[in-house]
Amino acid sequence: MRILLSLILFVSVSEFARCAEILAVVPSPFFSHQATFRPLWLKLAERGHKLTLITTDPMEPNENITQINYNGSYTIMNNKIGGVLKSNYNLFSIVLEFINASDEFMTYQFNHPGLMELLNSKKKFDLMLVELLMPGWPLLSVKFGCPFIGLSTMDGHQNMHAAVGNAIHPAIYPYADLGIGENPSLKDRLASTAFVVMSELVLNNAMSYIGNKYARTYIDKDLPDVRDVFSNVSMIFINSNPIFFPPRPVTPVTVNMGGGLHLKEPKKLEKDLQKYLDESKHGCIYVSFGTTVNSAYLSAEQKEIFTSVFKDMAPMRILWKFDEVNIANKPKNVEIRKWLPQQDVLRHPNLKAFITQGGLQSMEEAIDSAVPMLGMPFYGDQNNNVNKMAHKKFGLKLSPKEMTKETLKAALKEVLENPIYKKNIDKLSAISKDQPMKGLEKAVWWTEYVLRHGTQHLRSPSADIPLYQYYFLDVIAVLAICAYVMYKLTKYLFLSLVNVVRKLFNCFIVKKKKE
Known part of the structure; x- marks a missing residue:
């Protein structure tokens, strides 16, 4: 009996010894970015690790997760950058607008009471996981004296790949928000190269200056240059679904979660929703423009186009996730709700098509459920994602600005009646599910690997040579x-x-x- 108790105690102590204090930082005000990594936080907490999570969208309380609420970032983004996004300006306009808004944005983020309390607590961390999107945040790893893993909800940007020595090439791997297609023209290659040069000479220096300025002002005036810290990243986790991004030669410290990290196990729908979909005998179209694109992004004319076309599609039903529930002239065959369990809705057998803004996570969910799509991109990487969808023929593209009743009706007719879209998405769905290890399992295993061993022995020499030598x-x-x-x-x-x-x-x- 004593031997058994000793063994139990030894195992318990061993498990406790492997548990770590982890700082997780996802400060960007986009719910999809938060949702992508939630399964990782929950799984690490389930394994006994203690997490301190900086997030713009707090989760349900968890005894192993302490959350710092950065929800105020949404107000600043909507006030300062929202107008640019709604106008569908190009990438350069959005970047310039962010730089102009950086003072208010970064003052809020680096002077946040929760962060100040954390810094004053003298708490120690064994590891930091940080989204490499907002400037300056890797400097916290210096303040807490711990290694850090960089995160991206999509394929990483050029600097992220360059920091660990991965292959970078502006023609083969253009920046996603540029919307360059599969076979770039000379004009596309020139634009991609120009953006890379501009990023290297202007944008990266500007973002580094912003990060250094506010981190040194509010955290520690003696912090090193963020570019030097960035280049010492231990590992990067990217969400590069091979369906959307071309295969890239990568070093051992690059973990590709392969898309779908946020996918959940199926759950039963609420009774009224289940009934609505079950009774959609002529099929149902699901409409959602994500969590960021709301009614303010659509003009009255565009809304009228949707309601008119949807009315003509009866007896087929339309299920629409939209914040304007009482939209004018809503047809009887249209059900509008402010929130819907999207993954489980897409899994319903009566779902025939999905009208989406082309967000990466939404498209991954539709691929997982093998639902053909009509992509209507508004900004960011959505245009690039929808271009790839159209190129691979598992959906169609229709620009919101160019949409008319005729083009919307024709596009939906094509997606619903041409079997090529369903055939192609069935094939892609099978490919995306056929993996030796789920993305979440990979992310957890490599997180604990970094805690156990670090990654200096895996670092490639290509990470430390300048571009002119590369x-x-x-x-x-x-x-x-x-x-x-x-x-x-x-x-x-x-x-x-x-x-x-x-x-x-x-x-x-x-x-x-x-x-």
Whole structure:
């Protein structure tokens, strides 16, 4: 009995010893970014780790998770950047608007009472997991003296890949928000290269300046440059679904969760919703533009187009997640609710199509349930995602700005009646599910691997060489100089030889004449 109790105690102590204090930071005000990593926080907490979570969308209380509520970031974003997003301006406009709004944004984030309390508590952390989107946050790993793992809800941006030595190429791996398709034209390649150069020379320096300024003002004036800290990232977790992003050669410290990290086990629908879908004998179309695109993004004319076309589609039913429940002229075959359990709605067999803004997580959910889509992108990476959807023919693209009653009706008719879209998404759904290990399992295992061993032994030399060496620009320059010198030397010798021959020939002619 004593031996058994000792063994139980030993196992308990061993499990406790493996538990860690983890700081998790996802400060971007987009619910989809928060939802992507929630399963990871919950699974780590379930395994006994203690998490301190900085989030804009707090979860249900959990005894192992202490949450710091950054929900005020939404107000600043809507006031300062919301107008740009609603106007569907380009990426450059959004970046410039963020820089203009950075003072209010970063003052709120780095001077937050919850963060100040955490810093004053002198708490120690074994590891930090941080979304690499908002500037300056990796500097907290220096303040707490712990390694950090970088997070991205999609494929990582160029600097993120460069920090760990992954392959980067503006033509093969263009920035997602540029919306460049599968076979980039010369114009696309020029635009992508120009954006990379601008990012390297202007944007990254601006973001680093912003991060350094506010972190040093509110956290510690002696913090190092965020660029130096960023380059020491222990590992990166990216959510690069191979259906949307081209395969990329990566180093061992890159963990691709493969998309669908946020997918949950099926749950029963509420009785009234289950009844509504069960009784949709002629099929049902689900409409949702995500958590950010609300009624303010749609004009009265666009709303009227939707209601008119939906009315004409009766007896087929429409289930619409929308904040404007009492929309004008709502047809009888349309049910509007402010919130719906999207994953379980998409799993219903009577669901025939999904009208979506093209958010990555929404598209992954539709692929998982094999529901063809009509993509209507508004901003950000949505345009790029929908372009890929249309290219791979598991859905169609229709720009909200170009939408008319005729184009919307024709697009829905094509998606619903042409079997190619259902056939292709069935195939993609099977591919996306056929993985040796789920993304959540990979993320948990590698998080604990970093806690156990660190990753210095996995670091690639390619992470520490400058771009001019990475692209052989110095070698090309030396070879070009050598080729130029050889050309000049060869030309000189050739001309000298010609002159000698000419002189000898002239001498020979003169001699012949004298004879």
